[in-house]
Amino acid sequence: MAQGRFQQDFAVDLPLIQAPMAGVQDAALALAVNQAGGLGSLPCAMLDLETLVSELTHLKAHTCRPVNLNFFCHQVPAYDPHQQTQWRQRLQPYFDELGITSNTLPTGASRIPFDHQVANAIEPFQPAIISFHFGLPEPSLLQRVKTWGTKILASATTVAEALWLESQGVDAIIAQGLEAGGHRGMFLSTDLNTQMGLFALLPQIVAQVQVPVIAAGGISDAQGVQAALTLGADAVQVGSAYLLCTEAKTSALHKAAIQSPRAHKTAITCIFSGKPARGIVNRAMQEIGTMPNQVPAFPYASIEMGALRSQAETLGLDDFTPLWCGQNTSGCAPISATELTLRLAGLA
Structure with missing residues (x-):
């Protein structure tokens, strides 16, 4: 070149x-x-x-x-307990489903x-x-x-x-x-x-x-x-x-999603971190929505989603995993x- x-x-x-x-x-x-x-x-x-x-x-x-x-x-905003509590309440059914106690989660920025x-x-x-x-x-x-x-x-x-x-x-x-x-x-x-x-x-x-x-x-x-x-x-x-x-170091779950027809459907979402990012659509994005109003500011949304992700991945599920990926996986x-x-x- x-x-x-x-x-x-x-x-x-x-x-x-x-x-x-x-x-x-x-x-x-x-x-x-x-x-x-x-x-x-x-x-x-x-x-x-x-x-x-x-x-x-x-x-x-x-x-x-x-x-x-x-x-x-x-910019790292102050941790907002009220907003975080609302977010955890929105996600509580998933914590119950996976057997996670949400009140023991950390409060720091990742x-x-x-x-x-x-x-x-x-x-x-x-x-x-x-x-x-x-x-x-x-x-x-x-x-x-x-x-x-x-x-x-x-x-x-x-x-x-x-x-x-x-x-x-x-x-x-x-x-x-x-x-x-x-x-x-x-x-x-x-x-x-x-x-x-x-x-x-x-x-x-x-x-x-x-x-x-x-x-x-x-x-x-x-x-x-x-x-x-x-x-x-x-x-x-x-x-x-x-x-x-x-x-x-892409995980096996992430690789599988990229190599499947699912990779043709990506969306921009803020639910995993608090800022807009593009990833392959999964259960969390479908059920919670891609840009819901109650998501805490970046990077605090990742506290709860990270806990759900970790537990779901032990079960072989990418339901709460941010499957970051662009619109073109052909290469x-x-x-x-x-x-x-x-x-x-x-x-x-």
Whole structure:
């Protein structure tokens, strides 16, 4: 593939990024993508500091190529006992069904945004690339990261978000189309009506910003990669296609759903975490609804749903599992992520 400005600016061979996917991967997937010349990513938002340092140490020992470290930048609201009680009452029939006592559940947040404590842990590694979801850290923290020489990526789901990110000095913008699996990166608005499909969003962002633009959402094969590049993307980020790769940690239940006809029916829902995210429709989404009003703010909704998920999965059920997945699984294959990356680049 022709050497474009993304490869030059980010020191990679291919204009391909493996999307960071929390819960279904660790450093092994990133390393396999790097081996093919793409940019591997490590999802860090749900890692404690000890695990984060361990993963970074592993990466440093096994590659000299850059790796994208991904963090969340959400605002953590105060825990609302009244809202949480209402949510637990809504879910009580499921707790009864699975024999779980809901009044013993924790009250803390399971996802912590990027902060100075995290920065302290990763600074010794001098990360080459960091990407942010749900906006950016506060300015002094962002400036601290920039002093390391780190390149900054961030997700935009609208033109307004892309323009704001550019004004804050990011090095490239990830244009996240509505087709993408997992959490929407939206941060300037909570209105889902602002969200567009990738091939509507991408050319609009490309026309409005000067920094490189990375296309994400619904791309699963070499033809999709080429289409995005033709529409002006400098690189492409692919997530769902990697879910069946041998280096992924995708659960057996999740893999089975991806390989079944169910994968053709995905929806955006907030019930698993409190923020909109796309996944394969399951029992919880069908019965509770995808965007009910009583869901606690992110990330507190995951307290109850996490307990239901854990118990249901011991019974072999994905009824309460967030089966994150985009709208296009046609490129998913049980092969090495190295081979899949080469396929996406049209080299295999």
